[in-house]
Amino acid sequence: MDFSFLSQPAFSGGGTYLGWVITGIKWTMLVSIFAWIIAFTIGSVLGILRTTKVIWLYGPATVYVEVFRNVPLLVHLFIWYFVVPEIVPRTLGLWMKQGMPMPEFWSAVLALGFYTASRVSEQVRSGIQSIPRGQTQAALATGLTMPQVYRHVLLPMGYRIVVPPLTSEFLTIFKNSSVALTIGVLELTAQARSISEYTFRTFEIFTLATVVYVLITLTVVVIMQVVERRLRVPGYIGTGK
Amino acid sequence: MKRFALLMVALFAAAGITTASAAELTGTLKKIKDAGVIKIGHRDASVPFSYLDDQQKPIGYGVDICMKIVDKVKAELKMSNLKVEFVPVTSQTRIPILTGGNIDLECGSTTNSLERQKQVDYAPTYFVTGTKIIVKKSSGIKGYDDLKGKTVVYTQGTTNERAMKAYNDEKNLGIKFIPSKDHAESFLAVQTDRAAAFPMDDVLLYSLRAGAKNPDDFVVIGEFLSDDPYAIMMRKEDPAFKKVVDDAVIGLYKSGEINAIYKKWFESTIPPKNINLNFPMSEGLKEAIKNPNNTGVGACGKMKC
Numbered sequence: 001m002d003f004s005f006l007s008q009p010a011f012s013g014g015g016t017y018l019g020w021v022i023t024g025i026k027w028t029m030l031v032s033i034f035a036w037i038i039a040f041t042i043g044s045v046l047g048i049l050r051t052t053k054v055i056w057l058y059g060p061a062t063v064y065v066e067v068f069r070n071v072p073l074l075v076h077l078f079i080w081y082f083v084v085p086e087i088v089p090r091t092l093g094l095w096m097k098q099g100m101p102m103p104e105f106w107s108a109v110l111a112l113g114f115y116t117a118s119r120v121s122e123q124v125r126s127g128i129q130s131i132p133r134g135q136t137q138a139a140l141a142t143g144l145t146m147p148q149v150y151r152h153v154l155l156p157m158g159y160r161i162v163v164p165p166l167t168s169e170f171l172t173i174f175k176n177s178s179v180a181l182t183i184g185v186l187e188l189t190a191q192a193r194s195i196s197e198y199t200f201r202t203f204e205i206f207t208l209a210t211v212v213y214v215l216i217t218l219t220v221v222v223i224m225q226v227v228e229r230r231l232r233v234p235g236y237i238g239t240g241k
Numbered sequence: 242m243k244r245f246a247l248l249m250v251a252l253f254a255a256a257g258i259t260t261a262s263a264a265e266l267t268g269t270l271k272k273i274k275d276a277g278v279i280k281i282g283h284r285d286a287s288v289p290f291s292y293l294d295d296q297q298k299p300i301g302y303g304v305d306i307c308m309k310i311v312d313k314v315k316a317e318l319k320m321s322n323l324k325v326e327f328v329p330v331t332s333q334t335r336i337p338i339l340t341g342g343n344i345d346l347e348c349g350s351t352t353n354s355l356e357r358q359k360q361v362d363y364a365p366t367y368f369v370t371g372t373k374i375i376v377k378k379s380s381g382i383k384g385y386d387d388l389k390g391k392t393v394v395y396t397q398g399t400t401n402e403r404a405m406k407a408y409n410d411e412k413n414l415g416i417k418f419i420p421s422k423d424h425a426e427s428f429l430a431v432q433t434d435r436a437a438a439f440p441m442d443d444v445l446l447y448s449l450r451a452g453a454k455n456p457d458d459f460v461v462i463g464e465f466l467s468d469d470p471y472a473i474m475m476r477k478e479d480p481a482f483k484k485v486v487d488d489a490v491i492g493l494y495k496s497g498e499i500n501a502i503y504k505k506w507f508e509s510t511i512p513p514k515n516i517n518l519n520f521p522m523s524e525g526l527k528e529a530i531k532n533p534n535n536t537g538v539g540a541c542g543k544m545k546c
Contacts, residue, residue, distance in 0.1 A: 011403065011406070011540075012403070012406040012407065012409075012410055082429075082433075085433070085435075086433065094434060097433065097434055097435040098392065098434065098435070103435070104419065182422065184419045184420045184421060186420065190420070193333055193397070194333075194397060194398075194420070196337070197333055197397065197398045200336070200359070200360055202337050
């Protein structure tokens with residue numbers, strides 16, 4: 001193992017190979033965080049809709065979840081990147097391919113975000129549905145309306161219950177972001193591959209990439225543990241003491 | 242934290258072991274004899290050198306030459322029932338897969354570069370080409386300097402990527418590069434206007450163009466940005482195997498059999514779309530056949546780097 005190549009000047013564009021690794025980390029973080037914002041927002045809305053009793057609310061949400069979680073992530077990515085620009089009106093399509101800044105980045109964010117939203121939605125739904133029905137009935141009996149029941153009873157409890165599985169989804173999004181390399185986002189795995197191509201230091205660079213992924217995900221785990229500790233309801237599940 | 246450190250040590254150790262075993266693997270002939278199988282790396286879209294036909298079977302000029310080498314290996318090992326296994330490789334994976342031992346020969350469209358010679362050995366040059374670009378006729382691009390500020394797509398891990406980037410650095414063109422994983426996908430980016438140009442070995446550009454829906458919409462332009470002699474790759478420091486391979490290739494050159502193979506792939510209709518490339522043998526290739534050699538070229542084409 002010899003990591004001295006990292007400080008060597010890179011083949012093109014000035015800078016060093018370490019600089020390539022750092023750009024890779026930057027894109028991995030950006031893709032993951034933007035995708036997570038989409039996933040969490042849309043996933044929450046869908047998850048809540050799926051717990052309602054109104055068909056034109058839970059119906060479309062169910063269709064979305066089943067369509068999005070049953071199609072492989074790679075296919076999502078290719079649809080956003082290769083197919084969507086060809087089926088929209090020609091000028092818009094051209095803009096998506098040439099005018100729009102960083103088309104591959106936004107395709108990756110949308111694909112990863114919408115895909116993960118279907119998974120987040122299932123976590124949120126299971127959180128809400130795990131609350132005993134008696135609580136809803138009690139809340140309605142005190143004169144709250146259904147939206148108020150969600151706002152003050154179901155959601156505050158439901159979200160707390162699903163913090164651990166949501167942590168897993170958040171970790172997964174960092175790892176899934178490596179799929180973006182197939183459409184040319186130069187994130188960490190893509191950079192590792194091209195550095196290995198230029199320097200032939202395959203083992204070293206992938207070891208480094210592995211360590212970086214582990215560090216990123218460990219950081220997320222630590223942060224989420226703090227969140228979990230702050231938010232937990234004394235005397236409810238998962239607290240123990 | 243201690244446990245984490247241990248885990249890291251284990252990871253590093255595992256990587257160390259793999260490196261060691263890859264380096265110890267010598268004697269490809271022995272390996273082939275023991276396994277009873279020779280593994281051949283092929284490409285999926287390097288028409289007409291190495292690609293898949295409509296039955297997903299690898300075919301092409303390079304594959305044909307490799308099969309002649311296989312015949313020679315069979316004779317050498319006295320194994321008439323030697324099995325041939327085809328393994329798909331890409332521009333990025335071909336060298337690690339070869340040095341890692343999962344293929345014994347790479348029969349694709351690989352440029353013999355001095356830099357790669359540090360990793361692998363080459364059989365005598367079997368084709369001579371160079372980097373040009375393909376653009377849409379309607380784009381009005383006439384030369385490399387018209388690419389200023391435009392988007393260029395490249396196949397990752399190719400010598401053409403380096404030649405184009407070196408040119409961009411030297412002329413300060415401010416080209417925006419997008420990487421792609423194979424030639425078909427790169428050409429698709431040009432077809433769909435995602436990229437203005439695609440730098441590649443000219444022969445591959447002509448074959449991509451011939452396979453397009455409207456070949457007349459595209460032109461291949463430019464002076465050679467690099468010279469690219471193609472050759473079959475094998476592992477380094479294996480003189481016994483290299484001799485068998487070299488003898489087989491030179492044998493084809495001396496007997497003139499190479500001309501028939503060339504005609505079959507470059508001057509006749511070829512599957513799967515029944516196109517004829519009409520690409521007569523270049524002076525460079527005639528020379529390489531007359532005086533077989535495996536001289537490599539620099540990494541950045543005709544630019545300095």
